[in-house]
Amino acid sequence: INHLIDGFGEAAVLFEVPCSLPVGDTMIHGVIDLIVDDGDxxxxxxxxxxxxxxxxxxxxxxxxxxxxSVMQARGKDNVRAYLHYVTLGKDPIEVEVLPMDVIEQRLERYKKETSEVPDADYR
Structure with missing residues (x-):
């Protein structure tokens, strides 16, 4: 990860940033591993x-x-998303930022799938 961070130069770098985003009637909370803001x-x-x-x-x-969540917090649309598979030793993969309606559809599908799991003690 250090080699990745070293390449950011003078950009502002933030680690482990809590975030929240309302998706339909659900509030999603998470922690963003890394945010890099180069001004543009x-x-x-x-x-x-x-x-x-x-x-x-x-x-x-x-x-x-x-x-x-970053777009909403910062009031900017120029946000890019990356997945960094650290064990593969490769550059991060840029991922297309999905539109909110697609995220809502995926969340509804997930809710439906998990509601079909029977209640039980899975220990």
Whole structure:
């Protein structure tokens, strides 16, 4: 991660930034791993420790939520989103920031899927 941070030059760098975003009737809370603001563009990074990209679609929703929360907080639309798979040793992957209606659809689908899980003691 240090090699990534060293490349940001004079940009403002923030770590572990709490965020919130209303999505429909649900308030989503999270912690953004890294925000980089170079004055023109704000980049939101989420670090992942997995060694494969199987969950890329789900993580794209997560980092899009982070990007939208930064857009609302800063009043700017020029926010980019990245997933950084640290164990792969590669550059971060830029992810298209999903529109809010797509995020709402995914959240509703997730709610439906989790409501179908029977109540039980899963310990």
């Amino acid at each position: 563009t704000i980049a939101v990074y989420d670090h992942k420790t997995e060694s494969d990209l199987r969950n890329l679609e789900e993580y794209a929703v997560q980092v899009s939520i982070y990007a939208h």
